[in-house]
Amino acid sequence: MSATGIGAPVRRIEDYRFLTGRGTYTDDLNQPNQAHAYILRSPHPHARIKGIKTAKAAKAKGVIAVLTGADVVKDDLGGLPCGWQVTDRHGKPMVEPPHPILVSDIARHVGDQVAVVIAETHQQARDAAELIEVDYQVLPSATSTAAAAKKGAALVWDQAPNNLCYDWILGDEQAANAAFAKAKHVAKVDIVNNRLIPNAMEPRAAVGVYDAAKDHYTLHTTSQNPHVIRLLMAAYVLKLPEHKVRVNAPDVGGAFGSKIFHYAEEAIVTWAAKKVRRPVRWTAERSESFMSDAHGRDHVTHAELAIDANGKFLAMKVYTIANMGAYLSTFAPCVPTYLYALLLAGTYTTPTIFCEVKAVFTNTVPVDAYRGAGRPEATYVVERIVDEAAKVTGIDAAEIRRRNFIPRDAFPYQTPVVVQYDSGDYQSTLDMALKQSDYAGFEKRRAESAKKGKLRGIGLSTYIEACGIAPSAVVGSVGARAGLYESALIRVHPTGSVTVLTGSHSHGQGHETTFAQLVSERMGVELKNIEVVHGDTDKIPFGMGTYGSRSLAVGGSAMVKAMDKIIAKGKKIAAHLLEAAEADIEFKDGTFSVAGTDKKKALAEIAGAAYVPHNYPINELEPGLEEQAFYDPSNFTFPGGCHVAEIEIDRDTGVVQLVNFVAVDDVGRVINPMIVEGQVHGGVAQGLGQALLEGCVYDADGQLITGSYMDYTMPRADHLPTLKVSTHNTLCTHNPLGVKGVGEVGAIGSPAAIMNAVHNALAPLGVREIQMPATPERVWRAIHGARRAAE
Amino acid sequence: MYAFNYHRAKTVADALKLYKKADDPKFLAGGHTLIPTLKQRLARPSDLIDISGIATLKGVKVSKTAVTIGALTPHVEVATSSAVKKAIPALAGLAEEIGDPQVRHRGTMGGSVANSDPAADYPAAVLGLGATIETNARKIEADKFFKGVFETALKDGEILTKISFPVPEKAGYMRFDQPASRFALVGVFVAKFKGGVRVAVTGAGPCAFRVPAMEKALSAKFAPEALEGITVPADDLNSDIHGSAEYRAHLITVMAKRAVAAAK
Structure with missing residues (x-):
């Protein structure tokens, strides 16, 4: 390992500009002669627009234009497309309603876009928007996930009876039932996976620029995947050829999935x-973010696990209702299906699994991928029911996991839910985490807490996830309308410095450092001579972007492929210059040498020869040293591991405090351990948010109650103890780096660990199920209710 | 926010004069409620009269019997004043727990008390200590000051100038945070004087209020266990996603006991 290569804890190169306030974000990109857009949004969850009067607004001071749904129809613009089609249990495609960028007939959630005012200043646009008279006929609304498909629920879309988008299944229910008939024990859980609001630090923003001279458009936007946005917006919404559109996603201040999707505002500006x-520029106010960024999670699930006399899992049945919101956001349909049910085997050998997912429309903000996307929901089901299994069988929670783990010598392991795991070592990550958390000494600590009048609990989550998405052919066969490869272009400059152009966007992950380390290691170039470029469709090759913890596994692998091409070409050039056979040329640490001799040429010399080809094999080789590669993975990657949470509960108030947290993750080869640790820290903080704090609430009238930080509880530093984070890595077997991915593991594994700890603490009182977020009042009521029942 | 005329008053008299001349004026002190309200376009005053520069409304004076605090004194000054810490540590402690450092450096005691936000901390201290509120026109007893949600005895155009807190033998304040905003879901201030104990609650009701049953019990015996079994009826308490009236009622007793235990 070199000081800057693979495995080195290099400080993040990008942090200098971020920490000194020198980042360049979309909102910073002021344009000459710019105008400001303000979006008028529906105050109603469901309302027919009987008329819109815009004349007063159009005449207001500073107003340049007022646009409504009628203009969208007149200009024949398309709707926001959905990137995934799920086919239901009867072979029927999902119900796919239109998703206009400005609604013209019916608004379907609070925050739906009704009109846009463009004015000289933001203030003027907002003032004028108040002069728009919208004649709303308020309609009955449906917001509850559990009730949306029930009789009597208001219909969000006429074409979706019972608000059903799809009724999808995986596996054989009959086979599962047969296994249940032979079970000695059955564990059951009824759980809610709470709806979350993403809350990236930087709100969404978009700046549209039109160059009349060239008939060319530029969109600067807060996106995780500029090429995907260009494709969706150009081909489907604005109906423009792609060469006429540039999309640029500059520095982006956090996203967590919420900036994957193509949003109306991008097309509008x-x-x-x-x-x-x-x-035309637009930046969301924070309250707009709450009501227009795609939300995450929002499942209601009943699950059952059949267990034999020895504590071995025989079969699992899972019945989930998943909330899609009012429209299908870009990746929404795949999140509760292919990113969820395929993970229900967890780290266990459960031979038979059946899963049914009913996706419902509601009058709420669209729900889509949010850090973990489907996998935290799957992990929560599996890890909660495994704890319940421990309870019904009387076997210790760690022991029952051990009895059911896929053994380390069983890989590659074909699960009953489509996917094949390539590598893992669940016993070791569990053992390490138990040791680091002093699991054996817990009862002593519980007794100490009891002396202080506090309840103490410990919880495990031996999770797995699938990332590095995804093999294009595989996802295509299950409804993806895009490929999920990644691109890289490596440009060696004439003096030997390197520019890496990647389709993977960085918005907090530290790619500019990790990718540079990868190139430094492979090509022997110093970090200071490497630049990583991403985000601008006019610069980078077509790429699919950053989500699903895929950047290193897929984007990094594309870089390896491109570097291999550079090195292969470099060997040919070196062979010519050194007058040796190509087969005798070796490349190491930035130097091409003739094996067994002291004849050598540095990469810079080879690059110089390639660009100034005076002495060059010009008949066999093109000049220049620049190579592009696309990498399409052959499988998902499967990070996993063990999280152990220990909590204390104040009996009088119900406040849960996380007092200890241990994560031992298997993320494959680690490029930068400091960045890995940071990613786990952030993910665990979000996992704690989901478990204890965060929960989007709509009231019975469809209003968003948690519409600001006054009511939506975010995790803060004082919620977290010092996290003990480490890795125990097995290598991915099918990508050239052996990497798996780390972006989401913290958020995937931790909620179940924390909630298992809460349940563990409350179990002696007879509390069976408490839902996330385990807020003080909820916990107090559980304690109080249990006490009352006992009296 | 909507456009408004901005004035900077140099003296109280100056401020009153400007107020009389304007259509729909508002006084601006630290602005920690008013500015967010304006930003959300929930208020549309014609004129803002910035009184934050009036030097005579600032400062802390401590005597043997009373702590007197100018209305425009920022929370940080109350929190860090060694004289306040010595005289009424619970008051300094309360100020130290308000909001975050930015809020504590801008927000003022007078602004908080005059606003009577149901979840503000200072009203609990004002009522719990039986303070006297002084305005440009008169003195108002704490018991007659808080009237309801954002409603006080202050008349239109009246400026709160200072608050005088009697020094108790002992006092304590305990707040249970609303998890998202970290305002008080329930805050209880207890103060023990020679003549008896006062207990004031914030966060739980429409405005700060006293709890006579707890005062009686604590006057007999100033100890947490004296409050065992004494609860405030949930009927008139606030209820929202963070705490039902029933939970708030429960927390009042819990926080009151803790405030007594922490009193010094």
Whole structure:
């Protein structure tokens, strides 16, 4: 390992500009002669728009234009497309309603876009928006996930009876039932996976620019995948050829999935820029973020696990209702199906699994991928029911896991739910985590807490996830409308410095450092001579972007492929310059040498020869030293591991405090351990948020109650103890780096560990199920209710 | 926010004069409620009269019997004043727990008390200590000051100038945070004087209120166990996603006991 290569804890290169306030975000990209857009949003969850009067607003001071759904229809714009089609249990495609960028007939959630005002200043646009008179006929609304498909629920879409988007199954229910008939024990859980609001630090923003001279559009936007946005917006919404559209995602201040999707505002500013012949900018106010960024999770699930007399799992049945919100966001349909049910085997050998997912429309903000996307929901089901299994069988929670783990010598392991795990070592990560958390000494600590009048609990989560998405052919066969490869272009400059152009966007992950380390290691170039470029479709090759913990596994592998091409070409050039056979040329630490001799050429010399080809095998080789590669993975990667949470509960108030947290994760080869640790820290903080604090609440009238930080509880530093994070890595067997991915593991594994700890603490009082977030009042009621029942 | 006329008053008289001349004026002190309200377009005053520069409304004076605090004194000054810490440590401690450092450096005691936000901390201390509120026109007893949600005895155009807190033998304040905002879901201030104990609650009701049953019990015996079994009826308490009226009622007793235990 070199000081800057693979495995080195290099400080993040990008942090200098971030920490000194020198980042360049979308909102920083002021344009000459720019105008400001303000989006008028529906205050109602469900309302027919009987008329919109815009004349007063159009005449208001500073107003340049007022656009409504009627203009969208007139200009024949398309709706926001959905990138995934799920086919239901009867072979029928999902119900896929239109998703207009401005609604013209019916608004379907609080925050739905009704009109846009473009004015000289933001203030003027907002003032004018108040002058727009919308004649709303308020309609009955449906917001509850559990009740949306029930009789009597208001219909969100006429074409979706019972609000059903799809009724999807995986596995054989009959086979599962047969296994249940032979079970000695059955564990059951009824759980809610709470709806979360993403809350990236930087709100979404978009700047549209139209160049009339070239008839060319530029969209600067807060995106995780600029090429995907360009494709969706150009081909489906604005109906433009892609060479006429540049999408640039500069520095992006956090995303967590919420900036994968193509949003209406991106298309609006781009469309409007041409209409008003001025650059048009929009930045969400925080309250707009709450009501327009795609939300995450929101499942209601009943699950059962059949167990034999020895504590071995025989079969599992899972019945889930998943909330899609009012429209299908870009990846929404795949999250509760292919990113969920395929993970229900967990780390266990359960031979038979059946899963049914009913996806429902509601009058709420669309729900889509949020850090973990489907996998935290699956982990929560599996790890909660395994704890319940421990309870019904009387076997210790760690022991029952051990009895059911896929053994370390059983890989590759074919699960009953489609996917094949390539590598893992669940026993070791469990053992390490138990040791580091002093699991054996817990009862002593519980007794000490009891002396202070506090309840103490410990919980495990031996989770798995699938990332490094994804093999294009596999996802294509199950409904993906895009490939999920990644691109890389490695450009060696004439003096030997290197520019890496990647389709993987960085918005907090530290790619500019990790990718540079990868190149430094492989090509023997110093970090200071490497630049990583991402985010601009005019610079980078077509790439699929960053989500699903895929950047290193897929984007990094594309870089390896491109570097291999560079090295292969470099060997040919070196062979010519050194007058040796190509087969005798070796490349190591940035130097090409003739095996067994002291004849050598540095990479910079080879690059110089390639760009100034005076002495060059010009008949066999093109000049230049620049190579591009696309990498399409052959399988998902499967990070996993063990999280152990220990909590204390104040009996009088119900406050849960996380007092100890241990994570031992298997993330494959680690490029930068400091960044890995940081990613786990952030993920665990979000997992704690889901378990104890965060929960989106709509009231019975469809209003968003948690519409600001006054009511939506975010995790804060004082919620967290010092996290003990380490890795025990097995290598991915099918990508050239052996990497698996780390971006989401913290958020996937931790909620179940924390909630198992809460249940463990409350079990002696007879509390069976408490839902996330385990807020003080909820916990107090559980304690109080249990006490009352006992009296 | 909507446009408004901005004035900076140099003296109280100056402020009153500006107030009389304007259509729909508002006084601006630290602005920690008013500015967010304006930003959300929930208020549309014609004129803002910034009184934050009036030097005579600032400062802390401590005597043997009373702590007197100018209305425009920021929380940080109350929190860090060694004289306040010595005289009424619970008051300094309360100030230290308000909001975050930015809030404590801008927000003022007078602004908080005059606003009577149901979840603000200072009203509990004002009522719990039986303070006297002084305005440009008169003195108002704490018991007659808080009237309801964002409602006080202050008349239109009246400026709160200072608050005088009697020094108790002992006092304690305990707050249970609303998890998201960290305002008080329930805050209880207890103060023990020679003549008896006062207990004031914030966060739980429409405005700060006293709990006579607890005062009686604590006057007989100033100890947490004296409060065993004494609860405030949930009927008139606030209820929201963070705490039902029933939970708030329960927390009042819990926080009151802890405030007594912490009193010094």
